[in-house]
Amino acid sequence: MNDRLPPAAYLSELFSLEGRVAVVTGGTSGIGRAIAEALARAGASTVVVARREAELAATVAALEGHGRRAAAVSADLGSRDAVARAAEEAAAAFGEPDILVSAAGINLRPPMDDLGAEVWDTTMAVNLDAPFLLGQRFGPGMAARGFGRLIHIASQQAFRASVTSGAYGVSKAGLVALARSQAEAWSPRGVTANTLVPGFVMTPLNARLSSDPAKVKALAERTMTGRNGLAEDFAGAAVFLASPSAAYVTGQSLFVDGGFSAH
Ligand SMILES: NC(=O)c1ccc[n+]([C@@H]2O[C@H](COP(=O)([O-])OP(=O)(O)OC[C@H]3O[C@@H](n4cnc5c(N)ncnc54)[C@H](OP(=O)(O)O)[C@@H]3O)[C@@H](O)[C@H]2O)c1
Numbered sequence: 001m002n003d004r005l006p007p008a009a010y011l012s013e014l015f016s017l018e019g020r021v022a023v024v025t026g027g028t029s030g031i032g033r034a035i036a037e038a039l040a041r042a043g044a045s046t047v048v049v050a051r052r053e054a055e056l057a058a059t060v061a062a063l064e065g066h067g068r069r070a071a072a073v074s075a076d077l078g079s080r081d082a083v084a085r086a087a088e089e090a091a092a093a094f095g096e097p098d099i100l101v102s103a104a105g106i107n108l109r110p111p112m113d114d115l116g117a118e119v120w121d122t123t124m125a126v127n128l129d130a131p132f133l134l135g136q137r138f139g140p141g142m143a144a145r146g147f148g149r150l151i152h153i154a155s156q157q158a159f160r161a162s163v164t165s166g167a168y169g170v171s172k173a174g175l176v177a178l179a180r181s182q183a184e185a186w187s188p189r190g191v192t193a194n195t196l197v198p199g200f201v202m203t204p205l206n207a208r209l210s211s212d213p214a215k216v217k218a219l220a221e222r223t224m225t226g227r228n229g230l231a232e233d234f235a236g237a238a239v240f241l242a243s244p245s246a247a248y249v250t251g252q253s254l255f256v257d258g259g260f261s262a263h
Helices: 007-015 030-041 053-065 080-094 117-145 166-189 204-210 213-221 231-242
Strands: 021-025 045-050 070-074 099-102 148-153 191-198 253-256
Touching: 021 030, 021 117, 030 045, 030 053, 030 099, 030 148, 030 231, 045 053, 045 080, 053 070, 070 080, 080 117, 099 117, 099 231, 117 148, 117 166, 117 191, 148 166, 148 231, 166 191, 191 231, 204 213, 231 253
Parallel strands: 021 045, 021 099, 045 070, 099 148, 148 191, 191 253
Antiparallel strands: none
16 A cells, blocks of 8 residues: 555545446435436446436436446336346446445335235335345355445334334335345455435435425434435445445444434
8 A cells, every 4th residue: 555645546545436337226316316426426337227217318418427437227126027137237238236226215105004015015126125136136246256335225214113114114124134144145255235324315205295394394303413314415425335445344334314313
């Protein structure tokens, strides 16, 4: 290690994703979109996976606007066949990924009394099964190559009940455990697995809640910073977890929530 590097070169040594390939599910909106942009701007060739074609095309154009290679895969991650196909298409774009961010998620929020098997199954398929299946597809290859980063987006509701946690909270608690299992399996071979834990973030996922000023204010007051989250708040944390400097951070949940969970 050169201990006389100028600051930009030193930061690059710690955090650059130059030469890496990233796949970001849900990379066209909200938190996933902010993470895709951050990984691309940090140097990664980035593939975004989601359903809607127009949003995929717009995201690819934005990432390419940063001078990075970008590609899109349209798939409904609620179907196992589609997950398998999406994984192959994603790997075909720039090669097998070094970084997998599972940000695609849904929150259907029926009251517990009305929570039926259909909502349960759909929620588990998108929020938990898809990250598991993609991890099984890409994790062993990452381990064989000696480098990999698995980043899941969990939720406060993995740890506490709030705002009709229902099936959603269970799926997110499963993700936290999945990251631990992946970390246990693959960290000895250079693959870390962690979760980022948002508080309340103003994205399309929360459109209904976000349109109620009283609820938005009450949620902001539960943080220590006095405001709700923005998608951009996840950029630095994602780059850090994806970077070479996070090699010794694994099996963890990193709360990016303005202190929401700390009291
Ligand atoms: N916002 C919050 O307050 C908050 C809090 C805690 C955790 N989270 C988690 O953070 C992650 C991102 O949430 P967000 O708030 O940024 O949501 P968002 O803005 O609604 O974005 C969701 C993304 O997932 C994709 N997606 C949804 N269903 C999909 C499916 N079946 N197949 C493929 N892609 C699908 C969407 O694209 P298409 O619709 O085009 O498919 C979109 O790109 C989620 O896992 C969410 O649970 C969010």
